[in-house]
Amino acid sequence: NGNLDVTKAIETIRRIKDIVDINKEYLTELDSAIGDADHGINMSRGFAKALEKVKSNEYNDIGSVFKDVAMTLMSTVGGAAGPLYGTFFMKASMKLAGQKEADLPLLAQAFREGLQGVVSLGKAQLADKTMVDALTPAVEALESAAKDGLSLKQGLEKALAMAEKGMKDTIPMVARKGRASYLGERSAGHQDPGATSSYLILKALCDALEG
Ligand code: ADP
Ligand code: MG
Ligand code: MG
Numbered sequence: 001n002g003n004l005d006v007t008k009a010i011e012t013i014r015r016i017k018d019i020v021d022i023n024k025e026y027l028t029e030l031d032s033a034i035g036d037a038d039h040g041i042n043m044s045r046g047f048a049k050a051l052e053k054v055k056s057n058e059y060n061d062i063g064s065v066f067k068d069v070a071m072t073l074m075s076t077v078g079g080a081a082g083p084l085y086g087t088f089f090m091k092a093s094m095k096l097a098g099q100k101e102a103d104l105p106l107l108a109q110a111f112r113e114g115l116q117g118v119v120s121l122g123k124a125q126l127a128d129k130t131m132v133d134a135l136t137p138a139v140e141a142l143e144s145a146a147k148d149g150l151s152l153k154q155g156l157e158k159a160l161a162m163a164e165k166g167m168k169d170t171i172p173m174v175a176r177k178g179r180a181s182y183l184g185e186r187s188a189g190h191q192d193p194g195a196t197s198s199y200l201i202l203k204a205l206c207d208a209l210e211g
Contacts (some may be wrong), residue, residue, distance in 0.1 A: 002151055003101040008208050009065040010054050016203035017047040023200055030193040034180035039081060039193040046077035046085070059161060061100060061134045066093035080178050081194055084118050084131065085201075091117035104155040108142035115139050115195075122177060129173035129187060131194035137162035138202055156206045167195040 004012075020027070020043045027040035031176040059065050066089045074086030092114035097101055102110065115135050124130040138159040145155030170192035175181040180192065 002153055002209065003103045004062060004107060004152065004209065005101040006059045006062055006065060009062045010059075011053050012205050012208040013047065013054050013065070013069060014200050015208050017044075018053045019200045019204045019207075020044050020047050020197065023196075027193050027197055030191055030196055033190040034175060034183055034187045035193060036079075036179055038079060039197065042077050042079050042081055043197050046073045046082060049076045053102075061096070061098050062102060063093045063095075063097035063099060066090075066096055069093075080122070081131075081197065084122055084194070085197075087117040087121050088114035088135075089110065102152075104142065104150060105146040105150040107152060108139070108146045108155070111135075111139050111142055124177040127173055128177045129175040129192045129195075131192070131198045132176050133170050133173070134163045134166040134195035134198040137166040138198070153209050155208070156202065156209060160199070160202045161207050163199045167191060167199045170195045192211050 003126050024040035024044045027043060028037050029035050031039035050069045053068050053072045054065055057068060070086045070089035070093055073082050073089060076082070077086070092110040095110035096106070099106065115132070119132060119137065122130065122132070124132045126133060126208060132184045141159040141162040145158050159167045168191065171190065172188055175183065175186055175187035175192070
């Protein structure tokens with residue numbers, strides 16, 4: 001029926017692991033320009049562990065899949081991104097607890113909760129040059145697609161396009177949160193690594209739903 005069920009949720013984690021691996025050097029290169037050159041390594045390690053974890057378990061609801069991913073990211077990924085993505089998946093998992101599948105309205109709610117978790121932990125506002133700049137327009141696109149009665153896949157495609165735009169929009173921004181903020185004005189002219197990994201995560205989710 002096109003909704004996100006347990007099988008597709010696990011497939012999503014597999015695809016995130018793959019896309020993060022393929023882009024490991026790219027993410028690290030972006031982070032070397034304005035950070036400490038470890039974002040690709042952090043994400044790759046975290047999602048490899050998360051995939052191991054969800055493959056080794058049996059699940060009756062998608063909330064539990066996301067919760068295991070969250071705990072794994074929090075415990076295995078250092079730096080800023082681990083706790084932030086961990087919080088995203090944890091808050092989303094609470095909305096998805098007990099659910100066998102998610103349609104677009106439910107996933108939009110879960111991702112809104114996830115984003116709110118990221119914002120309350122990291123305190124980044126829009127245009128601070130962080131993952132929030134990719135995640136916010138993506139969540140807004142999911143919500144407006146849900147309002148328009150679109151399918152999950154259609155909603156995610158719109159969200160992905162908005163995340164890509166949000167990611168590119170970080171290029172001219174001056175960082176005000178995280179390590180990149182230490183560079184001040186010199187952070188301008190570089191795409192944010194975390195906004196880029198957020199785009200890749202959504203891409204993996206879209207691909208998993210295409211089967
Ligand atoms: P670290 O900076 O600790 O080495 P990573 O390199 O893994 O961690 O992740 C860096 C990314 O984390 C940044 O590109 C940015 O998108 C995101 N980030 C950093 N601080 C914040 C914050 N306070 N709120 C939201 N996102 C943040
Ligand atoms: Mg880093
Ligand atoms: Mg680091």
